[in-house]
Amino acid sequence: MKSYRVLSELSELSELETYLKSCEYVAFDTETTGLNPRKDKVIGFSVTGIEGTGYYVPFYNFNVDSAELESLEFLDSCQTVFELLLTKKLIMHNASFDCRMMRANFNLNLIPALYCDTIVLKHTVDEDMPFGLKDIAKRIQNEIGLDVTKAANEEQVAMVASIKQNGGSITKDKYELYKADLKLIGEYACADTDLTLRIFNYYSTILKREGLERFFYKDEVMPLLKEVTIPMEERGVPVDVSALQCAQEEIILDIAKLEKNILDKISPYLPDFERWYLGKNYPPRRSGEFAQKLAEYARLPLPKTKSGRLSLSKSALESCLPNKYAEYLLGGEYLDDHEVLAVSKLCWQDSGSPAIINLLSKHHLKRLFFKILNEKSINKTPTGQPQADTVFLESVRSKYDFVPLLMDFNKLNKLKSAYIDRFLSEQDSGIFYPRFQQHRTVSGRYGGDLMQLPRPLEPGQASEVVTKYTNMIRKFFISGSGYKFIDADYESLEPHVFAHVSGDEGLKDIFRSGKDFYSSIAIATENLNGVSADKKSDNYLGKVDKPLRQKAKAYCLGVPYGLEAFKLSTMLNNSPEECEELIDNYLSAYPKLKSWMEVSNEQCKKFGTVRSEAGRVRHMKKAAAFYHQDRGIYALFDSKGNLYDALTLWKKHHKNESSYKNMKWKRKQMKNYLNNAKNFQIQSLAASITNRACIAISRELRRQGIDGYVCCQIHDQIIVRLPEQESVRFSKTMQYLMENVYKISLPLSAPAQIASDFYEGH
DNA sequence: CGGGCGAGCGCC
DNA sequence: AAAGGGCGCTCGCCCG
Numbered sequence: 001m002k003s004y005r006v007l008s009e010l011s012e013l014s015e016l017e018t019y020l021k022s023c024e025y026v027a028f029d030t031e032t033t034g035l036n037p038r039k040d041k042v043i044g045f046s047v048t049g050i051e052g053t054g055y056y057v058p059f060y061n062f063n064v065d066s067a068e069l070e071s072l073e074f075l076d077s078c079q080t081v082f083e084l085l086l087t088k089k090l091i092m093h094n095a096s097f098d099c100r101m102m103r104a105n106f107n108l109n110l111i112p113a114l115y116c117d118t119i120v121l122k123h124t125v126d127e128d129m130p131f132g133l134k135d136i137a138k139r140i141q142n143e144i145g146l147d148v149t150k151a152a153n154e155e156q157v158a159m160v161a162s163i164k165q166n167g168g169s170i171t172k173d174k175y176e177l178y179k180a181d182l183k184l185i186g187e188y189a190c191a192d193t194d195l196t197l198r199i200f201n202y203y204s205t206i207l208k209r210e211g212l213e214r215f216f217y218k219d220e221v222m223p224l225l226k227e228v229t230i231p232m233e234e235r236g237v238p239v240d241v242s243a244l245q246c247a248q249e250e251i252i253l254d255i256a257k258l259e260k261n262i263l264d265k266i267s268p269y270l271p272d273f274e275r276w277y278l279g280k281n282y283p284p285r286r287s288g289e290f291a292q293k294l295a296e297y298a299r300l301p302l303p304k305t306k307s308g309r310l311s312l313s314k315s316a317l318e319s320c321l322p323n324k325y326a327e328y329l330l331g332g333e334y335l336d337d338h339e340v341l342a343v344s345k346l347c348w349q350d351s352g353s354p355a356i357i358n359l360l361s362k363h364h365l366k367r368l369f370f371k372i373l374n375e376k377s378i379n380k381t382p383t384g385q386p387q388a389d390t391v392f393l394e395s396v397r398s399k400y401d402f403v404p405l406l407m408d409f410n411k412l413n414k415l416k417s418a419y420i421d422r423f424l425s426e427q428d429s430g431i432f433y434p435r436f437q438q439h440r441t442v443s444g445r446y447g448g449d450l451m452q453l454p455r456p457l458e459p460g461q462a463s464e465v466v467t468k469y470t471n472m473i474r475k476f477f478i479s480g481s482g483y484k485f486i487d488a489d490y491e492s493l494e495p496h497v498f499a500h501v502s503g504d505e506g507l508k509d510i511f512r513s514g515k516d517f518y519s520s521i522a523i524a525t526e527n528l529n530g531v532s533a534d535k536k537s538d539n540y541l542g543k544v545d546k547p548l549r550q551k552a553k554a555y556c557l558g559v560p561y562g563l564e565a566f567k568l569s570t571m572l573n574n575s576p577e578e579c580e581e582l583i584d585n586y587l588s589a590y591p592k593l594k595s596w597m598e599v600s601n602e603q604c605k606k607f608g609t610v611r612s613e614a615g616r617v618r619h620m621k622k623a624a625a626f627y628h629q630d631r632g633i634y635a636l637f638d639s640k641g642n643l644y645d646a647l648t649l650w651k652k653h654h655k656n657e658s659s660y661k662n663m664k665w666k667r668k669q670m671k672n673y674l675n676n677a678k679n680f681q682i683q684s685l686a687a688s689i690t691n692r693a694c695i696a697i698s699r700e701l702r703r704q705g706i707d708g709y710v711c712c713q714i715h716d717q718i719i720v721r722l723p724e725q726e727s728v729r730f731s732k733t734m735q736y737l738m739e740n741v742y743k744i745s746l747p748l749s750a751p752a753q754i755a756s757d758f759y760e761g762h
Numbered sequence: 763c764g765g766g767c768g769a770g771c772g773c774c
Numbered sequence: 775a776a777a778g779g780g781c782g783c784t785c786g787c788c789c790g
Binding site for chain 1: 763764768770773
C-alpha cells in the first residue's frame with residue numbers, strides 16, 4: 001500500500017527529518033512553474049527513501065480566487081531539511097533540471113549529493129528509447145510490480161481536470177501544472193519520486209550484473225554529468241546579441257533579393273504551376289469560399305447575409321436567372337476552365353500569400369522540376385518519392401540559370417532559421433543556454449543544440465553570400481569581457497581511434513609516420529606508384545591527384561561501417577565490379593582490419609552486445625534473436641552463418657510478396673545491427689576520450705581554483721571559457737589533458753587555441 | 763490548431 | 775535487388 005504525505009503544518013517537518021535520517025538513498029524531484037530555472041519557481045519538492053512512501057513539501061499554493069501563487073511558511077523553514085538532503089545519496093530523474101532549479105531558487109547546490117540520475121542509468125543499460133520517467137516505468141511495470149499505465153492515465157486525467165478547473169492552460173507549450181490543487185500536485189510528486197527510486201533499484205541490479213558500475217559511477221557517466229554537463233547547462237555561453245540582430249536584418253534582405261530574382265527567372269513556368277496549384281487548393285464548388293468568389297466574379301445581384309457574405313440561397317440565386325454562373329451554383333454542370341482558374345485565383349488572393357509558388361516547399365519544387373520541366377530525379381526518398389535535393393540541383397545547375405540562386409536561397413534560409421533566429425529568440429540576457437544530453441545517442445556522445453554549428457568555409461567553397469553568413473554563425477558565440485575561450489580540437493580523432501581499434505599495424509603506422517591517412521590508404525589499396533602520402537613531398541597525392549585522395553575518403557571509414565560496392569559505385573561513378581575489387585584490395589592491404597570486422601560481426605550475432613574499449617555497452621538483443629532463431633526457409637543467414645545478400649534473399653522469397661517484404665525488412669535491421677556494432681566501437685571510444693578529457697579539465701580548473709568551465713563540447717572539440725589572465729597558462733594544461741587522460745596505442749594531438757569567439761582559430 | 767511525420771540538411 | 779554509422783532542427787504537409 002502506498003503512503004504519500006503532503007505536508008500542511010510546519011510541525012510535520014520533524015517527521016520528514018526522521019524519515020530522511022533513516023534512509024541512505026533518497027529520490028528527489030522538484031515541481032515548478034515552468035522549465036526555465038532563471039524565471040520559474042520551485043513550488044515544492046518530493047522525496048522517497050522507501051518504495052511506496054513519500055513526502056511532499058509545498059512552497060507555493062495557487063490561490064484560485066486571486067489567481068496568484070501565494071507563498072507558504074515552508075519556504076522559510078526548510079533549512080534543516082535542505083542540509084539533511086546534502087548528506088544523502090540523491091537519486092533524480094533528469095538531475096540537471098532539478099539541480100539548476102534548486103540552485104537558482106534557493107542557492108542550494110545539490111550536485112555534490114547527487115548520486116544517480118535514472119535517465120543516464122537507464123541509458124547505460126538500455127540505450128534505446130524511451131527516457132521519460134513514466135514511459136520507462138511502463139516498460140518495466142511487471143518487474144517493479146506496479147500498474148504504471150493505469151496510474152499514469154488516472155494521474156493525467158485528474159491533473160488536467162484540476163488545472164482546467166482552476167483556470168489553467170494544459171497545452172504542451174504551456175502546461176500550467178502549478179495551478180492544480182496542492183494536494184494533487186503533492187501526491188503525484190510523491191508518486192514520481194517513488195517511481196524514480198523503483199527504477200533506480202531495478203536498473204542498479206542490471207548495471208551490476210553487466211559489470212557497468214565502474215563505468216557509470218567512477219569512470220564516465222555520473223562524473224561527466226555532475227562535473228561537466230550540469231555546470232555547462234547552468235552557465236551557458238554569451239552571445240553577441242547586436243551582431244545577431246544585424247545579421248537577421250541583413251539576411252532577410254538577401255533572401256528577399258534572391259527570391260525575387262528566382263521568381264523572375266522562373267516566370268515562364270509559372271502559368272503551368274498556377275493551374276496545378278489552384279486546381280488542387282481551390283477546386284470549383286457550389287458552396288463555401290469558391291462559390292462566394294464566383295458570385296463576386298460574376299457580379300450576381302445577391303443580398304448579403306448578417307455576416308456580410310453573399311446569400312447563396314436557392315431563391316436568391318433563382319432571382320438571378322438567366323445567368324450561367326447562377327445556373328452553375330444551382331447545380332448546373334458547365335463552367336469554363338479559364339473562369340474556374342480566375343475564380344480560384346481570387347480565392348488565393350484572399351489568402352494574402354505574396355507568391356503562388358513557395359520556394360521553401362519541397363512539394364512545389366518537385367512539381368516544378370519533375371512535372372513542369374520534366375526533369376528526371378536522381379535519388380528517391382525512403383518512401384519512393386523523387387528527391388529535389390542538393391545532388392539533384394547540382395546536376396541541373398548549369399541547365400537553368402535560377403538553380404544556383406535557388407541553392408543559395410535554400411542555404412540562407414537554413415542558416416537563418418536554424419541558427420540566427422533560434423539563437424536570437426532563445427538567448428536570455430545575452431546568454432545562450434544550450435542543452436547537452438547524455439542519453440540521446442547510443443554511442444555516449446552528447447545530443448544537443450550546439451552540435452550542428454556550421455563549420456567555416458574557405459573562400460571559393462561556396463558562393464560569396466553563403467560563405468559570408470556561414471562564417472558568421474560561430475562568431476555569435478563570444479567569451480565576453482575579461483574572459484577568453486580555449487578551443488581545442490583533436491586532430492582526426494575518429495581515424496586515430498579507428499586505426500587503434502582495428503589493431504592493424506599498417507593503419508597505425510600511417511599515423512606514426514605522420515603521413516596523410518587517406519593518401520596512404522589509396523596508395524596501399526590501389527598499388528599506386530610515383531606518388532607519396534607525405535604531405536611535404538612534391539608528389540604528394542593530395543597535390544598531384546586530388547580526386548584519387550577524395551576517392552579514398554569515400555571508402556576508408558565507409559567500408560568498415562558497412563558501405564558496400566553498389567553504394568560506393570554510385571558515389572564514385574565506377575562500376576560495382578570495380579568497387580568490389582577496390583574493397584577487397586583495401587581489406588587485403590590491412591588484414592587485421594578485416595579480421596576485426598569479422599570478430600565484430602560474430603560478437604554482434606552471437607551475444608547481441610558489443611563493448612567499447614572504454615567500457616560502454618551497445619545492447620542489440622534483437623540481433624542475437626535474429627541469429628539464434630534463424631530457421632529453415634525464413635533463415636537470414638547461410639550455413640556458414642553469414643547474412644544472405646539481397647539478391648539471394650530476393651531469389652528465395654520474391655514470389656511471395658508479403659514474406660519477401662518481411663525478410664527484406666529483417667535483413668535491413670540485421671545489417672544495421674552489424675554495421676552499428678562496428679561503428680559503435682569506434683564512435684563510442686572517441687566519445688569516451690573526449691568526455692573523459694572534459695572531466696579531467698573540469699577537475700583541474702577546480703583544483704587550481706580557476707573560475708572557468710567547459711562551456712561546449714562538439715564531439716572532438718572542447719571549448720573552455722575562463723578568465724583572460726589564466727588562458728595562456730591553462731591552454732597548455734588543457735592540451736596535455738586531452739592528449740593524455742585516455743591513452744590509446746597511438747599518440748593523440750589536440751592543439752589548443754585562445755580565442756574570443758567560436759570562429760577564431762579555424 | 764497542435765501533434766506527428768517525411769524530407770532536407772547541418773554536424774562529427 | 776541492393777545502397778555506411780550517429781545525431782538535431784526546421785520546414786511543409788497531413789490529419790484529427
